[in-house]
Structures are given as C-alpha cells and as structure tokens.
Amino acid sequence: MLSLGSGGAKQPPKASFVSYVTPEEINPEKEPPKKERYPDLLPGEVVFCSASPILKYTQDELSQRGVFGTLVCTNFRVSFISDEVQVEDTIQHFKNKLYGENDIPLMCVDNIYGGYDDKKKLITCPLLKNKCPSKIIIHCKDLRVFQYCLTYTDEKDARKIFQGIVHHCLESKSLKCVFAFSYNANNAEMQRKGRTVMFDSIDDWTQEMKRTKGVCRLVAENQSFELSQRLPQYFFVPANVTEEDFQNARKFNGKGLPIWCWSHHTGCALFKTAALPLMQEDTIPQAYMEKMLNAVAQNYLYSVKTEDLSDTLPSLQEVQLSYTKFKQFFLIDNSTEFWMSDVKWFSSLENAGWLDIIRQCLQKAVEVVECLEKENTNVLIMEEEGSDLCCVISSLVQLMLDPYYRTLTGFQSLVQKEWIAGGHNFQDRCNHLHHKDKEHLQTPVFLLFLECVWQLLHQHSPAFQFSETYLTVLSDSVHVPVFSTFLFNSVQQKVSMMTAESPQTQRGPLNCPTVWDWSVQFDCRAQEFFINPLYTDKLRVDKLTKKSHRPKHTRQLSLPSSAFKTPSKKGFFKEETDSLKKMLRVKRLSRWMLSPDASPQASTSEFYEAWLRRPLDYHGVLLPLLDGPAVRVWMQRYLRWIPEVQICGGGTVAVTNRLAELQGEVRELLRRLERQCGGIDAGGPYHSDHHHLYDNVAPLPPHLLRSSVRLSSSFPFASIRNWPFKPAIPTSMLQGLIVSDPDNMADREDEYTETISLV
C-alpha cells in the first residue's frame, strides 16, 4: 500500500496492526486524554477539522475489527492517523511522498456513504438532517475503500468531521481552492524530468514535425488565444490552409481547423478536428469545412478519409455509464460482498460493457492505422469537441505506429501533445471541482485511453519501456491535486491561471509541478518500478530483424466460405474526394458498421489478418489482439486493494523479480569482467552487444531479491503484512452454481449403471 508521507517525527499509520479490543471494552469514563495527531503536513497544507477516537475497520475481516486513531481533514486530504505505534517500516518500497496508504487526496474521493445500522446511504450534501451516521464509508477513485466508525467519538466531533469531509470532498469549489494553488513546496529543483516534450513552444512542435518528417504549416497566430480558446498556442495545420481560413476559423472558435497529430513515414498524416455544427441553410460553415477538407486532401495529393467518432464510437455518456457500473465491481466493502459478486463475475463484466468499449476504441485505432499504413491516405478524425475520443484514437494510433511513443518519455510527450496541448477537458471530465451543473460532463476519457494502452502493454509487453505500474500510478495521479497537468480544461485556462498575477493568492503566479516530475511523488528507487524490464531498445531489434525474414503470405481464399473471410472493401471509412455532401454521407456509412450483422469478426480486415500472421516486431507496427479472451481486466489497477485476491508469493511479480535478480547478476558479472580486462577488450563489445538485456532493469532492493516468495501479487501496491496467511475460501458458492440440467444429470450417480450391492 502506498504509505504515508515523508517520514518525519510523527508516525505514519499502519493498517497492519489489528486491534482486538472490542468496542465495548473501551470505557468512555476512563478515556485517556484525547491525543489528536496530525499527519506530516505538506507545505501549504492546512488542517480543517479532526476527530478522535475513530475506529478504522480493516478491510480483510468482515468489518469486525479495526484500529483506533484520528481522522483529519485538510485542504489536501482526508487522513487517518493510527494510535498504534508504527512498526519499523521495512517493507515500503513504493512510498508515495505526497500521501500515504491511509490518506485520500480530496480529489481522489469518489463517493461517500453514511452507514446507519445496516443501511448504507449515499451522501450528496454535508447537511445532516437527523442523527450522525455511525459509519463513514469512502470510495476512492483509485479504488480504495475506507470505513470509519464514528460512534466512539463525541457526537459533536463526529458531526463536525463528517460534515467537514463531505463538504471538502463533495461540495463544489472554485479552482483557486484546489490544493495545487496552496501547495508551495520549495521545489527549486523542479525541472522537466526526463526530457518530456511539453508542446508549449514553437520549438517543441517544429522538432516533432521534423522528427516525423511531415510538412505542415505552423500556426503561431494563437499565441494569445485570439484564434481559439480551445486550441493550444502553437500547432500545425495542412500546408495550404490560408490566412482567410484563419479568419473563418476565428468565427467558429477554431472548430473545423484540421489539427495535425502525426505524420507517417510515407508522408500521409493524421489530423483531428472539432466538428462544426452543420446546418443545411447556412452555407458559410459548409464552404469552410469543404475548404478544410481540401486542404487535408491536397496535402501532397493524398486521398482523405474522414471519420466522425461521435457516430462510430460509444457516446461519452455511455462511456461514463459503463465505467460507473464497472468500477463498482472493485469497490468492495467486505468479504461476503466479494464472494457474492464472484459468482456472476464474467456476466457482470460483460454487462458493464467497459471492456467492450475498450475493444471498440482499439478496433477503431486499428482501422485508422490501416488507412495510414496500408492505404497511405490522410485521415481526419472528428467529433464534437475534438478533444475526447479524438485524443484517445489519435494517441492510440501513434502508439501503434511509432515506437518512440512506447518509450517512457515518448509516452509522456504523447500525452502532452494529444491531451494537454490537445485541450482535453480534464477539469470537467474528472469534475475536479464538483460543480453540480457539470456532473453530466464527467467521463473517464483519459482513463479509457490508459486502459487501451494497458491492453497493448499486456499483450506486447516487450514493446514498451514503461511498466503496468507506471500506468496505474499515472491513472492515480490524475486525482492528486498537486500537479498542473490534469487540472485544466485547456491550455488557455492553464496559461491564464498560471501567469496571471492573481489577487486571491497574493503569492504571484502559480508554480505547481507537472506530473512528469515523478520525484515529487516517488524517490528514485520507487521510480524504477516504472521501467519495464522486458523492454528492448532499437539497437538489438535491428540486429534481429536483419536475421529474420518476413515470409510473404498470399491468401488463397477461393474456397468455401469461412468465418474469417472478410469482404474486401470495408465501408466505414469514406473515400473523400471533393464534396461536402459526400462527407455528410459518412455518417450513414458509419452507422452501417454498427448494425448488428456487422460482427467484429466480419470487420477484421485483411490488413489485420496479415499483420497477425507476420512475426511480431516490437519496434514496428503494433496492433492489439481483439478477440474475446484477449481483452482483459487491468488486474493491477482494479484488484490491488482487495485482500481476497492477493496471491501470496505468486503473481507475475514472482517472475519479474527472478528476472531482475538475474539481470543484477549479469550486470555484476560484466562489471567484474570489465575490471579484469581493464575495460578495453571486454568492456566495449560486451556492453554494446548486450546492455539492452540489463540496462533498463528495475533493480530491486537487495533485501527483496531473495524474498520474492513473500510478496503478494499486488506488489508494489499492497504491503504483505496486511494479508492473512489463511487461504481465502470462497463462500456462497451453492447459490452460484445453478446447473441448467434438463436430464437431471446433476442428480445422477457417477456410475449409474451399476447398483451397489448391499452388504
């Protein structure tokens, strides 16, 4: 589990110590003087309210036991400080420096429930009409569940802390109240870690254009957001977009401008745009749109395919609805609930539809990849805002086509380019400010993207420099209100907030770190968990590909139909020539693709089939596997806090540790070898030949190496001391297994033919 704070004089709490004192044994008369303890506060952190004694239920029992301590609400977090003395902290390898395992950053709170006797009520406003609930249950956006019992503290204190927490977590607030604006860590060394390209300067953009060898027109006219408040200060558009077009674009607040995303080495490129509302009567936007399309098309005379994502992918409301259902399977209050939900696990997953949405996004990205890679056409993807599913698809396409984005810095740069500069409405999509009137805008679009990346990573692990732990931490970091990265709706909002001398703060411009400065959250050792030990760099791959041949496959499919046979022409992408009317028809064609008879299998293209048959090149085009068994639940993110599913001494971590051990051994050998040879004859060749094998290792701390057996499958997220050594034995199985059984097979005997001779 993430452990508390930066380890100062005060003791971070531990859930590992189970208090066996039953509630009745606490004698209220003989109560010791109240000792309220505060967590180590971050710079700028202020305590709002606190209460003690509060009983924190442990998660692994049936909510019968717990630890006493103090519950504190600050402007950054809700924190629980245990009264128990902290055991020496040896097993924390993966400490978050900002918040610990018993801290919930305010933004990370998802839902709060009040427990009244046996009932659980969703809390939506801090006003308590009747009595204070006996229990406060907090569901977090990083899937943790906390349950606190309020009955041992004063009614007054209980009320105060309950209302305080609810107020600060759920009530709408102004952006200025977000902790990032108070956080004044003395981060003098705040630097752009690891060369992540931020895409906030002309230079960043031109470098990227140069890297992909594309030719487009740089737009610097939006430096002070005169063109559009939604677009970044600098961006690229097709080369023959004219000044006049910018005049038009200004009218539509930048909508309709094809924003360059990425250029394929063949010269074709991917663009995205916010769709213009097209009225039949109004000819101006139509003419403008037509012109824009021509601009995309005549960029080197490529043909253009357009795709309106709002027609072919689930709507944002559907995405939100689906995720709301899905996450519920992991916010488990107790063991009984866990085993109950285990029975119908697969069909529940399916009904939530989340995995299917992931599959659809990946599928769509594959289609775009085909256009760029095989047909060499320009692609223009669009949707209403041009900053939601467009970001998902464009970044996925780039991940699949460009191995640079599969490196750690490449990936961070991609997020900067497509999501931050791309103007994804993080603030509204996450509803960071809990504005009631913006609740309908809330949708986990960025998480959906990370989910898709995880599928790729899970299927083709050696292709990625970053690990699944990195993705999990990144998904958590969206809800840590310290970073500027995911706080705003647009570059314009960020710039105005961060540069303006604001009268409220009196502290001058906001200077909060970007999330990519991982040292704010993790020390160097913990950051090593972000690196995927299976990743190989390009050098080695080049060598390999020289050796391996690529057999050409000619499919002979003149024979009877098979399920895998596909129509040679697909209809969902539209060949765009010159007319807007044709573009409008795309919508109908896209609809056609969603019709029930077009099963996913039928829509797999020959391009995809051919790719599947080729030997996998981790530094080439990387496509996802999309069939039923291939799309899976992101186990680490979703199961890490659930005690029932921890495999003690098992899980993939066991293998990764062995790998890391061996990598350490090899590195040590090489060091010795180099010393022996004076570093001349051995050092050179050995190093250049094989350093990929151990260079990007995440070396585990030495004391961990030989103890991999004791790690749990949710490592590095849950410390093992918290898990029982007793096996989890499923309950409620009888209700589960209802065998549909017309012949009463279940009642038959195994050997029904013979009767037992009675003695």
Add this chain to the structure above:
Amino acid sequence: MASASIPAYNSIPLENSSSQNASNESLKMEPLADVALLPGEERVIDKDIIYICPFNGALKGKVFITNFRLYFKSDGDHVVVLDVPLGAISRVEKMGGASSRGENSYGLDITCKDMRNLRFALKQEGHSRRDIFEILFRYAFPLSHGLPLFAYLSQEKFDENGWHVYKPMEEYRRQGLPTDKWRISFINEDYKLCDTYPTILVVPFKATEDDLQKVATFRSRCRIPVLSWINKENQAVIVRCSQPLVGMSGKRNKDDERYLEMIREANGTTKLTIFDARPNVNAVANKATGGGYEGDDAYQNAELVFLDIHNIHVMRESLKKLKDIVYPNVEEAHWLSSLESTHWLEHIKLVLSGAIQVADKVSSGNSVVVHCSDGWDRTAQLTSLAMLMLDSHYRTLRGFQVLLEKEWIGFGHKFASRIGHGDKNHADQDRSPIFLQFIDCVWQMTKQFPTAFEFNERLLMVILDHLYSCRFGTFLYNCENVRDNNLLRTKTVSLWSLVNSDTSSFINPFYTEESSRVLYPVASMRHLELWVTYYIRWNPRIRQQQQSPVEQRYRELLALRDQYLKKLQELQLSDSSPSTHLSNSSTPSAASPTQHITRLQTPF
C-alpha cells in the same frame, strides 16, 4: 511471433520429435517423406482428399493413415499439416452422399477428444470415402474390433524407463512412513480386498487385517479409507476412500466408526474432518442406491463438510459447451457471458476451493478424510491438488509424475472408462473430462505461482495429448489389477520415458525451490482464466499469444550469464597460469557453466 513457415495445425506440436530413428520406415511413404513414423507404426492407406479447414477453407491434399495416426498435408504453397493420433478420435461419421448436392458432398466428420473437429471431403469415385471410413473406424477404435491398442505395437526405445518413476514403497518412505501410528499393509497384494486399489496400502497401525476386511464391507466397492499423504511436521494425514454404505435405512458399522476413530487418534486431532466432495443433496440421494455419508450420530468425533462438486455427467456437458464456444471460432460478441454459461471455470473454482480447504485443514494439524461416491474421480482431484499445495516435492518434474502415478493411476481413476481408449462408443455415459479438469486446476496454480513449479505448461499439454493418443501405456486401463493382467508395464512404454529422456523442454526456467511452503491459490473468478493455449490452440489466431517474452528474455540472460562466467574463468586461468593459457582455455568451457551459479557469491 509464431513463425508462419511452420504449419500451424500440428496435432502434437509441443513434443520434440523422438523418432528420428524411424527413418527406415518412413521411406516407405514416398510422397510424404517428412513424416517420421514411430517404431512399430505402419502405414495403412493413403488417399487424395479435401480438408475443409475452418480457418483456411477447403484444402486439397493427401491423407495418410497408419495404425497410429491420421496425417494430412495440403498441396500448394501455404502448407497445412494435420497430425492426429487416432487415439484422439472419439467419433467418425459420414456426411452427405449421393443425394446431397455440391462439390464436396461426400464428407467425413471426425470428432476429436482434444477439442476439435475435422471435416474431410472425398471423391465419389472408387468408394474412396467408404475405404477411408472403414479403415479409420477400425484403427481408431481397435478395442471394438479385437485389435490391440497402439501402445502394444510401439517399438519405441528410450534412455530411461518411465515405469521406474513411481515405486510406492519409496514414495511412502519419502513421506516418512511407516511411523508408529501408520503401517504398510500388503493385504491387497492379490487385489483380494479391493480390486480397484493398488497392492500397497497405508493404514492405521492399530487396524488389523481383519478390521480392514470388515471396513471394506461398509465402503462402496471396498475402497476403504487409506492414507495418501502425511504431514511430516504435524502428522496430520490425508485419507481417501469411497462413500459409506449407509443406505435408506441409515445403517451403521461399528468397525468403520472405530476405524475412523483410529485415524483421528493417530495425531490427536480433536475432530476428524470428513470432506464429502459432492453437493449435499447428491450425497443424500445416494442413500437410495445404498450409499450415503457419515452421519453425526454415528461419527461423533467427525465433522462432515460437503464441497459441492458436481458429478462426471455435469462436467462432461460443461466441457461440451465450452467446445461449442471456442471451436472452430471463438465466440466474440458475448465472450464473457458465454464463458460463464459453460460453468467450466466455476467447476474449476469449486474443485480448487475444495482442495484449498483440505490443504488448510491438514497444514493446521487436522487429519482429513476425503471421499465422493466411489473415490476415484472427485476424490482424486481433491487429494492430488491438496498434496500439490502442501508438498513441494510434487511440484517438481518427477514429483508430479509420482503424484499422477499414485493418486490417479494407482488408486484407480477409471481412465479407460472416462477417456474411452480405442472404444467406438462415443456416447458412453462413463466418459468424462475429470482428469483434464484436474490438469486445468494444476495449470491455474502454475499461472498463479509462476516460480513454484519445476515443470511448465508444455508438460501439461503433452500429458493431455498422450492421455488420448494411446502411444504410451501410462493412462491405459481402469486400475492396477487390469494393468497387471494385461502386462502393461512390460509390453508398453511409459509416457515418462519420453519426458524424462529429454527434460529440457519441460522445465520452467523460473522455478525456485522452496521446500516448506504451502501454496494457496486464489479460487476466485477474478483470477481463474480459460486455458486459452490448450482449449483454443487449434485456432491460428490464438497461437500467437503462446509466446512468453519473459521466458525468452530470461533464457537470453541465462545464456549471457554463462558466457560471462566462462569468459571470467578463462581470464582467471590465464591470469594464474599464463604459460598454460592456450592449452587450458578449453577446459573450463567443457564444464557446464550452469553449474557455477553458486560461485557468483564467492570472489574469484
């Protein structure tokens, strides 16, 4: 990754060819010189044929049938090969004929036991279909035609004799038996006490041979409670048996009651736990046919736990449903709910969680008795899985072989009836994938504990392939008694001969020996997954996912480490004795570098 040049439809794709020495025979098969026949394998017929491949459409080619296999190779550039042991065939049927229309109307439909169906089309002329059909029918089901199984015709020779892998006395001695509480009994030497038990049994020290005889009368098919495993630390035991013959009238048997009491007393367990693998209702229903379960009043020092595992018929239907959703095409639109509706993983969960409960009891010092109805299906699953969790020896390559020989083969899991070796009666109600289900459970455990098992997935696949193939004697017949009568161990080769003659491909490189650890897998649907690489392996799309990059990387690193070690040694030698540098440089490299891992710790 899957190299496309390798034909993807090999029936025994994972087994390294062990039959290069059969080159003489293979010369006979001129057009198919690339088929290496096994020693003792003989060609029967060959014919032009069309294979209706569900993944590539109809493929023209040639089929060869021997007394062991069906081999098909397609013409053309993209070669598709089928290599199916006839033992894997459960059903052969003619489809269509003179009255049906279309090009490929003379069809042959072959249902296999290994999750696939094969369809061929033949020409109308020359009765070619009739010939093929009759030959297949005869050689795929030799026992129904008075012919011997191929295992009795095979002339294969291996360096090691797999029949020596399991010696009951050695295994009991390894467990620390006999003790002052448990003794070895030879009462069943001639299979007189129980014809489906092995000859050597371990029973409570206090129980006399006469007691055993009496208890046998009260246990279904005389399968009395005998020790399977003893925990060296706490002397808690796993005892297996069949159901007591309680019947409708609720009969009691003092001898049986006393016998269980002796088991309880052997390590001072306060309450003996009896695990009845069946669902409660089934156990009750069994009373009608004379069976039943241990009642509270009769067995006062015992607690009875029902584990709710369903019977062989339910499991058979479940697998049938699973096949429907994975072959030939993987159900796409509603994969998860389809998977759930087969209940296959749910059954796996129940078996695993039953075994976890058994292991948990034993490791906390309580002796347990495990039974179902006859004690050869669910009981074998539970005891062997519990032993796999408790005893790390069974997680080694050889230990696992011992486990199978002991708990499954020795104690009379009815392989012949459950698999139907060489038998044409494909609809036999006695057939059931109980052993497959067990291997699946083992696979689930290897997935959850990737460093705890010395063997790899490949071994499990090879075991399942030869469960059906009839190439080896290992899984033939129902019990030891019948095996002895058929001189199995002298006339056939053991599967372990093949495996142990070249173990390298069955070794899990990540294996880390930990002798005293109890493994508790998580029996939750969150962790259980479909064994895609087995159940869907015929689908060419799935084969891609077989690669394990981690393993590949690990092997690369191992090679690199060995290379460095060798280099270091060479350097060291040249340093210490520069004059003999040249003559000595080859010596250290001859020693296997892997033997020097420990040296890493000591400075050179």
